[in-house]
Amino acid sequence: MHEDHRNLHHRMVRAAPEGLTRRALLGAAGAALAAPALAQTDWPTRSIRLIVPFAPGGSSDVLARLIQPGLGAALGQPIVVENRSGAGSMLGTEAVARAPADGYTLLLADLPYTIVPALQARMPYDVEKDLVPVAMVGVAPLLIFGHPSLPVRNAAEFAALAKAQPGHFTYGSGGVGAASHMMGELFQAVTGTQLTHVPYRGGGPAIQDLAAGNINTVFVTVASAAPQLSSGQIRGLGVMAAERMRSHPDIPTFREQGIDLIAEHWWGLLAPAGTPVPVIDKIAAAMPAVLAAPDMTPRLEALAVIARPDGPAAFGQRIREDLVRYRDIARSRGITAQ
CATH class of the missing domain: 3.40.190.150 (Bordetella uptake gene, domain 1)
Structure with missing residues (x-):
């Protein structure tokens, strides 16, 4: 028993009225010591x-x-x-x-x-x-999306194309330090490619510029690019997940393509x-x-x-x-x- 607990017990014994049994004293001391734990189990009591x-x-x-x-x-x-x-x-x-x-x-x-x-x-x-x-x-798997004008069908083909032309291809992001920016940096580090980063003020403008053909790729979740993907304005090149997405089983994972990269938004x-x-x-x-x-x-x-x-x-x-x-x-x- 900790020192403060012993002190509490002794104070209760000294202050007890004459005739109070030792069992009652111990019960009262135990209840006092258990109060904080009981208060925790009562949580929550308000919004x-x-x-x-x-x-x-x-x-x-x-x-x-x-x-x-x-x-x-x-x-x-x-x-x-x-x-x-x-x-x-x-x-x-x-x-x-x-x-x-x-x-x-x-x-x-x-x-x-x-x-x-x-x-x-x-x-x-x-x-x-x-x-x-x-x-x-x-969690939400992150993907690389490309403009249909790119002469590639998946992330591995894009990596090979980008390696052959360092700095030529672009990727947009929601700004410096955004998740979409860091995914692009991870992709370059893993594949040995060199892309040109084009930061925007938010992911929406980056997706819109991809659909318009002003940039080549973006790295975002499906939810961020759903309208443009369903309309065919952009193309899914790869999923950074262990398995294909149930909603888009036609898009292969990076690992299926020989790229060792898994990343999820959580x-x-x-x-x-x-x-x-x-x-x-x-x-x-x-x-x-x-x-x-x-x-x-x-x-x-x-x-x-x-x-x-x-x-x-x-x-x-x-x-x-x-x-x-x-x-x-x-x-x-x-x-x-x-």
Whole structure:
């Protein structure tokens, strides 16, 4: 028994009225010591904030609002989605990192959570110390899309063409440091190619310029390019996943083409460091049922998102691996935030 626990016991014994039995004293002391643990199991007793570090309407915001009712019902308290965009997701992330570690403030993070630290010389929070993984929500395979004018049918053929003409072919992105930018850098590093990066202010303009034939390729999710893909304005050249997509089985994986590259966009819940383990476990235990709800499957498929309710350990491992991956690629290719 710790020193403070012994002191509590002795104080109760000294203060006990005459005639109170030793068994009663021990029972009262045990109840006092168990109070914090009981308080944790009673969580939650009020609404929970779910902070999205991006503006309304994006994929993270849509996913947050998809899981909002089911997670709230599972936990017995309403989930309040709050958008806090700015500074490339750092503003909202910092708000959660600085919040009380009581389980009432959560973050819906995505892949940029592990990319931003690779590009920033200084961060207002420590991604490895100030927040802890709670549960994953889902993943979306990343693909390379090309304009139909390219004389290639897949990523391997494009890599061979690009090798023969270093710097000639372009790829667009949502801006320096965006996931679409880092995917292009990964592709070049793995294939030994040299492409010309064309950054845009957001992924939408990059896709539009690809469809117009102004750039050659982009590296994004299917959801980001669905209208242009279905209309034939752009072509899927390869999927950076272990298996082909059920929604687009005609697009081969990179590994099928001899390119050793797997990369996924992911989303998951994090909490301030120090959040009680029983609270984290309660949220993680609720996520599989939330994501397996009958009305959830078609909604996720519409976003080309695959449910992946991994718990804290697996989610934490993914974060650690991605932090190393994007720090290495940023360092080796000299990429910094602008």
